[in-house]
Amino acid sequence: MKGISGTQTRGLLNGSRLNVIDNSGAKEIEIITVPRYHGVARRVPSAALGDMVIASVKKGTPAMRKQVVFAVIVRQKRPTRRADGTMVFFEDNAAVIVTDTGETKGTDIKGPVAREAADRWPRIAATANTIV
Incomplete structure (x- = not known):
């Protein structure tokens, strides 16, 4: 389809709180920063589906509280347009704890995972039960 963008709508800023949907021991995390984010001067870094x-x-x-961890966003409330024109949004903002190379720390992922995150991170796709 011509003219429909597949870019991600960045719906999560620094300070946003996310549910953790794996069994790593964390239940809720707060975003500190977004690595590899190239924005405009004085703009707050933001993240979207599939971003680390x-x-x-x-x-x-x-044991997990107060630790600084890497995480990949697998669900966001803000609607996102896919390349085929459909809009996707979820009930909550959720993430999966990973290592700095993208390996999942937990062994199980509860709930659905967005296709954008599964395509970008193969270990999350292999662990996820449902990919939407």
Whole structure:
């Protein structure tokens, strides 16, 4: 289809809180920054589906709390336009804890994962039960 953009709508800013949907021990994280984000001067870095972020664990097991971790965003509330023209949005903002190379720390992912994140991160696609 000509003229329909497949770019991501960036719906998550620094300070946004995300649910963690894997079994790594973290329950909620807060975005600190977005690596490899090239924006405009004084603009707050933002992230979208499939982006890796650096986050702080706010809720979870005592061993995980207050740690700084890498995470990949797999769901976002803000509607995103896909290349075929469909709009996709979810009920919550969710992420999966990963290593700096993209390997998942947990062994199970609960709930659906966006296709944009699964296409970009093969380990998340292999672990996910449902890809939307």
